[in-house]
Amino acid sequence: MDTVGRHASGVLQTASRRPPLSRRSLLAALGGTAALGALAGCGVPAAYVAPGDRAVADESARDNKLTWANWPLYIDTDNDDPGHRSTGRDLIVISDWMCARYVRLGWVQEMDRARQPNVARYLDPLLRTPAFDKGRRFTVPWQSGITGIAYNRRALGREIRAVSDLWAEDLKGRVTLLSGLDESFALLMQGDGVDITRWTADDFHRACDQVERQVRRGQIRRFTGNDYTKDLVSGDVLACQAYSGDVIQLQADNPDIRFVVPEEGAELWSDSLMIPDRARHKANAERLIDYYYAPEAAARLAAWVNYVCPVPAAREVLAAAEDKDTAALAGHPLIFPDSGMRRRLAVARDITSAERPEFTRRWNGIVGF
Secondary structure, eight states: OEEEEOOTTSOOOOOOOOOSSOTTTHHHHHTTHHHHHHHHTTTOOOSOOOGGGSOOOOOTTTOOOEEEEOOTTSSOOOTTOOOOOOOOOSEEEEEHHHHHHHHHHTOBOOOOGGGOHHHHHHSOGGGSOOTTSGGGSSOEEEEEEEEEEEEEHHHHOSOOOSGGGGGSGGGTTOEEEEOOHHHHHHHHHHTTTOOTTSOOHHHHHHHHHHHHHHHHTTOEEEEESTTHHHHHHHTSOSEEEEEHHHHHHHHTTOTTEEEEOOTTOEEEEEEEEEOBTTOTTHHHHHHHHHHHTSHHHHHHHHHHHOSBOSOTTHHHHHHTOSSHHHHHGGGOTTTSOOHHHHTTEEOOOOOOTTTHHHHHHHHHHHHTO
């Protein structure tokens, strides 16, 4: 997962290979909270790190490099340097639900916005104030995505507009939901009219009740990781809970596959950049983050990865591209959501450490973990 490089300009150059698991599901597969609990039971000191213990001497001024842990194929790579090396980390990218734990436990350092004028100016307003990091003091979105519904329009023969459409009789046994608790719960609650920025335990259990009913009646074929794409392509599934970035790739081969942000709304999530405690090149990491928030750099990255761009100003850069296919990306609503879609997107409140054991037991019991 790590990539590292050196360049005279100070801009990190990277290369990568495809991982076997998705970035949003790897930590869930490793056990998330259970893994942290196991460490606590093995004589590891208390997890919280006090602010005074997070920093070490910064070597950025004399050592023009940094080491960055990110997901392969999630970085615009340097074609002239295909190496793949791994050392310690100055910069990491993980999903916001796990970022919330890092921030809460004090495992990451507050960034110096004086070194990040592009972040301050260009960060999408929709992403500025997640519940777990008000003001984005510790995290900066790398790329974002939408959890919504994908379906095969030709095979189904009709449109899907709402979460409740998944429970229609003509979809019985042809629907999948995401198996990961953090990936799935928000959209399901939105289907019940819940404001996911302030959802409650009652909202969560009501959504679980609904899913249990659909499991009993045979509506849901199975619960999936990112392998839902294979079911959708093969035709075994006609509609599924899905990530926007995946669907853009599927549409390249099958334009009948559609992605919908339901009428009730969808979850906007991010994989975010953080600077770990005791990073030895903190200033370099802050500069690199800010580099990617310049609209020109953000546009190049958006053209490469095709996720929701956290820098709306990059849209104008892409629109002016000479290459037609590149310029067309400026109008793609799953890279730059239009105003109507933006009104239906929300960043979910994260599951707290107190809530997680109960909610995990409830959800895993439904999924069959």
